[in-house]
Amino acid sequence: MYDIVIVGAGPAGATLARLLGKKLKILIMDKRQLLDMNSKSNFEKCCGGLLAPDAQQMLAKFGLGIPKDILVGPQLFTVRTIDIQNNIEQYYQRHYINVHREKFDKWLVSMVPPEVTVVCEAVFKRFEIANDNNIKVQYFEQGKERTIYTKVLVGADGAFSTVRRKISLDSRNPKTYISIQEYYKMNSNLPYFSSIFDDDITDFYSWTIPKDDLLVLGTAVMPKNKPYEKFMALKKKLILRGFEFGPCVKKNGAYLLRPEKLDQICLGKANIPLIGEAAGWISPSSAEGLSYSFKSAYALANAIQKRPDSIIAEYYRNTNKLRINIRLKHLKSPFMYNTFLRKIAMKSGLMSMDIIN
Numbered sequence: 001m002y003d004i005v006i007v008g009a010g011p012a013g014a015t016l017a018r019l020l021g022k023k024l025k026i027l028i029m030d031k032r033q034l035l036d037m038n039s040k041s042n043f044e045k046c047c048g049g050l051l052a053p054d055a056q057q058m059l060a061k062f063g064l065g066i067p068k069d070i071l072v073g074p075q076l077f078t079v080r081t082i083d084i085q086n087n088i089e090q091y092y093q094r095h096y097i098n099v100h101r102e103k104f105d106k107w108l109v110s111m112v113p114p115e116v117t118v119v120c121e122a123v124f125k126r127f128e129i130a131n132d133n134n135i136k137v138q139y140f141e142q143g144k145e146r147t148i149y150t151k152v153l154v155g156a157d158g159a160f161s162t163v164r165r166k167i168s169l170d171s172r173n174p175k176t177y178i179s180i181q182e183y184y185k186m187n188s189n190l191p192y193f194s195s196i197f198d199d200d201i202t203d204f205y206s207w208t209i210p211k212d213d214l215l216v217l218g219t220a221v222m223p224k225n226k227p228y229e230k231f232m233a234l235k236k237k238l239i240l241r242g243f244e245f246g247p248c249v250k251k252n253g254a255y256l257l258r259p260e261k262l263d264q265i266c267l268g269k270a271n272i273p274l275i276g277e278a279a280g281w282i283s284p285s286s287a288e289g290l291s292y293s294f295k296s297a298y299a300l301a302n303a304i305q306k307r308p309d310s311i312i313a314e315y316y317r318n319t320n321k322l323r324i325n326i327r328l329k330h331l332k333s334p335f336m337y338n339t340f341l342r343k344i345a346m347k348s349g350l351m352s353m354d355i356i357n
């Protein structure tokens with residue numbers, strides 16, 4: 001019998017296991033292979049791999065520094081914002097840490113204490129509440145179905161969370177996008193994170209991120225909106241604006257959540273809490289999610305230690321500031337996503353800077 005079983009060893013799950021691993025009996029499972037730094041995973045997390053200042057602050061609070069082999073070049077200080085509708089470009093200073101996302105996740109897992117049982121290439125299937133109120137968990141590992149029992153089951157299994165789907169009885173789910181990324185051999189030096197706004201492609205945004213000798217082009221579009229055609233239309237428009245894309249060497253995709261209302265964030269119920277993107281913790285304005293994964297894992301770790309008999313109520317209390325943060329992002333969103341307000345904001349030049357060539 002475990003105290004906690006965590007489904008998903010991404011940033012949220014691995015952080016929770018790291019924080020509680022010495023105090024409680026924990027098993028954490030993931031469908032990816034995250035224990036071997038050198039292996040190539042069967043599933044790869046589709047992500048920009050940029051650590052924004054809020055995520056950097058959480059790493060600082062945890063007393064962590066990122067090893068150099070997890071970084072990729074260039075480190076980025078500039079956001080190039082391109083508004084295709086209004087035909088305006090501006091540059092803003094913002095410091096990101098540019099990482100190799102797969103290696104970053106493996107590094108987080110490597111810090112889980114040895115007392116924790118880490119099971120990789122294991123797929124969570126279902127749970128049921130047993131007579132004594134404990135939880136029976138079933139998962140597949142190496143083609144075999146395994147059954148374990150736990151007092152608390154944590155869903156840290158990302159945007160397409162199986163745990164959330166199994167406990168969520170209503171339809172208050174965040175707006176869901178399909179994100180597509182392609183990696184191209186880079187012909188020229190582009191030391192910016194570009195964020196691209198174009199209502200014909202998406203009501204969210206698209207991006208380019210340099211990663212060593214590759215350039216990532218990504219977008220998040222509505223699933224019903226012919227996602228790949230939209231992606232190709234975006235690429236054509238960027239080529240017309242002077243972007244150069246070499247041969248494509250890799251593609252990936254994932255669901256991406258955008259909580260438009262606070263009640264779309266689901267903390268779970270009773271002894272089945274949700275953290276990270278599984279709960280809907282992600283910025284609705286920028287899709288920055290790593291800081292929310294760290295913060296929600298930390299909030300839940302405190303709740304489990306302080307009020308094991310009333311986890312969700314305590315977790316709710318611990319995430320008050322995070323809800324205010326999401327509310328502030330909602331207030332900022334019109335200035336990014338309303339064509340007219342964005343034009344005024346960008347034309348004003350507020351906070352922007354000139355690039356000296």
Ligand SMILES: Cc1cc2nc3c(=O)[nH]c(=O)nc-3n(C[C@H](O)[C@H](O)[C@H](O)COP(=O)(O)OP(=O)(O)OC[C@H]3O[C@@H](n4cnc5c(N)ncnc54)[C@H](O)[C@@H]3O)c2cc1C
Pocket residue numbers: 007008009010011012013029030031032043045046047048049050051052055122123124125156157158159161162179180181218254255256275276277278281282287288289290291293
């Ligand atoms: C295209 C894209 C770009 C992004 N770029 C950035 C960025 O640059 N910076 C940023 O801060 N955020 C970014 N985000 C958001 C960020 O990736 C997420 O918010 C963050 O990864 C959430 O962490 P998590 O631990 O909650 O979930 P995840 O990172 O999704 O981890 C969930 C884990 O659960 C595992 N899992 C899922 N289902 C099962 C199952 N049934 N059984 C076993 N294991 C399972 C998965 O393998 C995975 O390891 C981006 C998201 C997308 C889609």
